[in-house]
Amino acid sequence: MKLVTFETGGARHIGAVLPGDTTISDFTAASDTAHFRDMLALIDGGGPALDAARALEAKPASVVEMASVRLLAPVPEPRQMFDCLCFEKHLVQSARNGHLVRGGPPVIPVTDKIPDVYKELPVYYKCNRFSVIGTDQDVIRPRYTTKLDYEMEFGVFLGKSVKNATVEEAEKAIFGYCIFNDVSARDQQMSEMRGMLGPSKGKDFDTGNVMGPYLVTADAVDPSNLTMSVYINGERVSSGTSADMMWSFPQIIAHSTQDETRHAGEFFGSGTVGGGCGLETGRLLEDGDLLELEVTGLGRLRNRIVFQS
Structure with missing residues (x-):
């Protein structure tokens, strides 16, 4: 299922995008069950909630036109967020192009x-x-910042709580996948990370974490070889593949659960795919840019870049 959170009639609803991508089965309007209050409630509901959602996807009781609603992030407020660094090519190319950013040396030495x-x-x-x-x-x-950058990623939401999980248990805990743009203030990031903490204000600002358009359930995604492409003002500027990840999401999740409980509704990002940011390509973001991130099977995430005065 391609799950969405959206605004309609001044209220937030959740639902599933129907074949053709022009209509939504509105779960919230169709049923007053607590599972359909919001996306976290659906995730918390586990198997029974997903079964009810699939039934409404197959036989919708309330349908809305996609064009008539406003899509939000699939999970507007995750329970927690973690971002990883799983692509070697991104690390190497970012270090090599560190001269594009003022405020300090590259985060890692310039080397292959x-x-x-x-x-x-x-x-x-x-x-x-x-x-x-x-x-x-x-x-x-x-x-x-004067050096705003995008970061082409995708990530997973957990569907249940796990602690000291094996890789196999971690894989079974994945609820679904979505595109993620980890927007970065590069000059601030490079400066502050010389202190060996962070990132902090290099990443932390309003509108800095972008997700969507869908949360695609795990049964519908093979994450092993997804094409990850970036478009700026309609022009494709880079393309990479999830096949290059050094660590799988189950490995990441299992590592993070060592003597620590991870909860349903928490999110893990992949880190930036090789070539998936302006620091690598030499094209940082400019005022008015239309940025689009596309991942096979996960849709296209589209945002306008606005420089405040």
Whole structure:
């Protein structure tokens, strides 16, 4: 299923996009069950909630036109967010092009060999879960940066709580997948990470975490070889593949659950695919740009870039 959160009649609803991608089976309007209050409630409902959702996808009781509603992020406020760094090509190319950014040296040394830690551990940081927006919403450049960048990623939401999970158990805990744009203030990021903490304001600002347009259930996605493409103002500027990930999502999740409970509704990002950011291609974001991120089977995430004065 391609699940969505949307606004209609001044209220938030959830539903599933129907074949043809022009209509939505409106779960919230069709049933007053608690499972369909919002996307986190659906995730928390587990198997019975998903079965009820699939029944309404197959036989909709209430249908709305996609063009008549406003799509939001599939999960507007995740319970927690983590972002990883799983693509070696991104690391190497970002270091090589660090001269494009003022404010400090590259995060890693300029070399074709990445630090060993990235292959020893699936490292991650925690994101600001309150700064999430969805497709067709503006990304507002923070005033303190002149080097705004996109990061082409995708990620997973957990469907149940797990602790000390095996890789196999972690895989079974994945609820679904969506596109993720980890927007970055590169000059701020490069400067502050010399302190060996963070990132902080290089990542943390309103509209900085972009997700959508859909949350596609795990049964409908093979994450092993997805094409990940970036378009700016209609022109494709890069294309990569999820096949290049150094760590799988089940491996990442299992690592993160060591003596720590991960909860349903938490999100893990893949890190940026090789070539998937302006730091690598030399094309940072400009005022008015229309940025589109597309991943096989997960849709196209579209946002306008706005520089505030």
